[in-house]
Amino acid sequence: MARETASNRLERSPLHLLHRAGQCAAEVFQAELGSGDITPRQFAVLVTVSQNEGLSQTHLVERTGIDRSTLADIVRRMLKKGLLQRRRTREDARAYAVKLTEEGWRVLKSVDPLARKVDEKILSSLPASQREKLLQDLNAIVHMLGRMQAKQPITGKR
Numbered sequence: 001m002a003r004e005t006a007s008n009r010l011e012r013s014p015l016h017l018l019h020r021a022g023q024c025a026a027e028v029f030q031a032e033l034g035s036g037d038i039t040p041r042q043f044a045v046l047v048t049v050s051q052n053e054g055l056s057q058t059h060l061v062e063r064t065g066i067d068r069s070t071l072a073d074i075v076r077r078m079l080k081k082g083l084l085q086r087r088r089t090r091e092d093a094r095a096y097a098v099k100l101t102e103e104g105w106r107v108l109k110s111v112d113p114l115a116r117k118v119d120e121k122i123l124s125s126l127p128a129s130q131r132e133k134l135l136q137d138l139n140a141i142v143h144m145l146g147r148m149q150a151k152q153p154i155t156g157k158r
Contacts, residue, residue, distance in 0.1 A: 018141075025122055032114045032121075037081070038107060041066055041074055043115055046100065046108045049084065054097045056089055065146065083107055 010016045029040045038046070041064075048063050049055060055063070061071050075098060078084040083104035086096040100108065123131045 014141075025118070028121055029115065029118045032118050033111065036111065036114075038111055039074075041070070042078060042083075043108075043111055045071070045074055045078065046083065046104060046111070049098050049100050050105070050108055053099045054089075056092075056095045056097055057086075058095060060098060065142065078104070 026040050029043075030036075044064050044066070045060065048060060052059070052063065057071060057075060058068075060066075060075075061068050064071065066074065075084060075086065075096075079086065081103075082101055084098050085101050086098045089095045089097045123134070126134060
């Protein structure tokens with residue numbers, strides 16, 4: 001068997017390619033927003049909260065796929081920016097329910113068209129006939145890996 005070169009190995013690695021695609025997409029997002037102070041993850045939180053007002057932070061983790069500690073940090077920063085507000089839930093006094101503030105709604109409305117433009121730019125790198133398939137494949141990967149991760153026992157190791 002012929003020896004793989006390092007670049008060939010990375011060109012055949014879904015792990016590397018998905019990571020690089022995510023980096024490139026984030027760079028396109030930041031370039032489109034210019035001096036905008038919203039990251040792709042913060043945008044995902046804004047969209048998710050806008051569609052699920054009063055969602056707990058635990059459910060926000062489940063819906064966005066952002067890990068718990070990172071999400072807590074994102075929410076804390078968005079609270080400081082005045083984009084979110086939170087209150088204790090009625091069901092569990094330890095949990096917080098999150099909703100958008102007026103400023104959060106304003107930012108979402110201004111950033112959403114730019115995010116859609118970024119999505120279009122990313123998809124335009126493929127022929128039109130392959131775009132829907134890419135979205136289906138990415139969703140399948142996320143769904144399957146999410147299910148596999150949920151079945152992993154908690155060991156304290158990452």
